[in-house]
Amino acid sequence: MKSIELEVPAEDVGRDTVSRFDMQFQAAAYAALQILEGEGIDCVYCDYHDDFVVRKQVDGKTTYHFFQVKTKKKLNHQWTLAEVFALKSRGQKNDAPSLKKVCASFGGKLLMHAVVFDDSCSEATLLSNVHFDDGVVDAVDALRCRLPACAASKFLSENFSAIFTLSAGDDEKVPAFLSKLSLRPAVHYIGKEREAFANAARTAIYRYSEIDLDFYETERIANGLVDLAYRKSRTPLEGVVPEDIAKRVGIELDDLLEILCISRGAYDALQSGVEEKVLKQASLIQRWLKHAGARDDMIEFASRQKANWDIWLRNARHTYLPIDLSLLLDRIDKLYARWAQSGEGFPFLNTLLTELAGEEEILAFEGLDRGLLFGAVSAVVVRRSSR
Incomplete structure (x- = not known):
């Protein structure tokens, strides 16, 4: 009897096709990490209108950046004008x-996206794991500069109205339409295996949020991101109303927070504070309290009180002498150190906070109750963990 392992398959394109799709999902997942930056990008649509689309909202204006992902097995391949x-x-x-x-x-x-979406289309990009030959690069560069100098760019410019169906008065927009095309060659964050994506995702997460992941966290989160892009791409849309489409096929902040194991309640609570890097704070507080066995409601309470403490401390700097505030901060540091070294749980921390809140020196500070002091301890955790 023949062994299946010893007989060469008639074809093996299925395995390569799966790999290509996985790279598409990697590219979409990597783009979604820009949401963490908080600079206007709030959704990445997966396999909707194109391989993925990045939505950005700034000053009430919504724009879309369209991406096609084209990959090659041979990494020395260069895409040609014909392709x-x-x-x-x-x-x-x-x-x-x-x-x-x-x-x-x-x-x-x-x-076509530039034509259909007009001003709402900010850019349309061809992304690949390999390079483009000089003919393609020269043509796209010329179109982006609105100076069609080479033969290919001239052809596209002169025949644009015949290639695409334009609305009345759109002829004068042709240079603007063509200038939206761009290339993203040989990107480093997609590959047949997910190792390159995982490394790039860890770097991107740190750049956008300052959350530093260990090896096992990186692997878990990277796989979670790519699998999320896959699920969003496979979601059926039959009968779905337009206002629900983003939730169905788009990766949004809530999706990323779930994969990063950060509660939305904690994130929202910290948003009201005065410090930047909200995601980093939420991650540190969440890890600290989860390790100590706290429930989600305690995590949200700590995050809210930490934000309240930040606001209180900012205002207090205009009211109290620096020496008094310095002594207060020193007392809080020592309280946290005593509790951390004790190995005791939250009941002991609560006892220490109750004792501190009742001291005469603390009562001299207006509004400094036990809840704010718990927020101050949370601030100590964030500060020490950031070193």
Whole structure:
């Protein structure tokens, strides 16, 4: 009898196809990490209108950045004009069949977003794990500069209205449409295996939030992000109303917080504070209290009191002498050190806070109750863990 392992399969394209799709999901997941930066990007749509779409909202204006992900098994491959635009290096025709091929090309489909979405389309990018040859790079650079100097850019510029169906008055927008096309070659964060993505994701998470992950956390979160992009891409949309589509196919902040194991309540509570890097604070407080056996309501309470403490301390600097505040902060540091060294649970911390809140020196500070002092201890945890 023959062994299945010894017989070469008739074809093995399925395994390569799965790998290509996984790289698409990696690219979408990596883009979603920009949400953590808090600079306007709030959603990444997965496999909706294109491989993924990044939504950005600034000053009440919503824009979309469209991405197509095209990968090659051979890493020394370079995408050509024929592959990207269905254009020949020489003798390119502008008859109807030729223009139809341009419209259906990778580049043509991306440019269609500029036409359909007009000002709402900020950019349309072809992303790949390999490079583009000089002909493609020169053409896109010329289009972005609105100076169609090479043959390919001239052809696209001169025949744009014939390639795409434009609305009345859109002819004058052609240079603007073409300038939205961009390339992202040989990106380092996608690959057949997820190791490169995991390393890049850890770096991105630290850059956007200053949350530093260990090896096992990195692996868990990286796989969670890619799997999330896969699930969002597979979500059916039949019968879904437009206002629910982002929740169904989009990666949003709540999705990232769940994967990072940060509660939305803690995050929202810390948003009212005066310190930056809310995600880092939420992560540190969550880890500290989870390790101590606290429930989610305690984590949210600590986060809220930490934000209240930040506000109280900022105002107190204008009211009390620096020496008095310095002594107060020293007392809180020592209280935390005593509790941490004791190995006792929260009942002992509560006892220490009750005793401190009743001391005459503490009563001299207006509004400094036990809850605020607990917030002060949370601030100590954040500060010490950030070193």
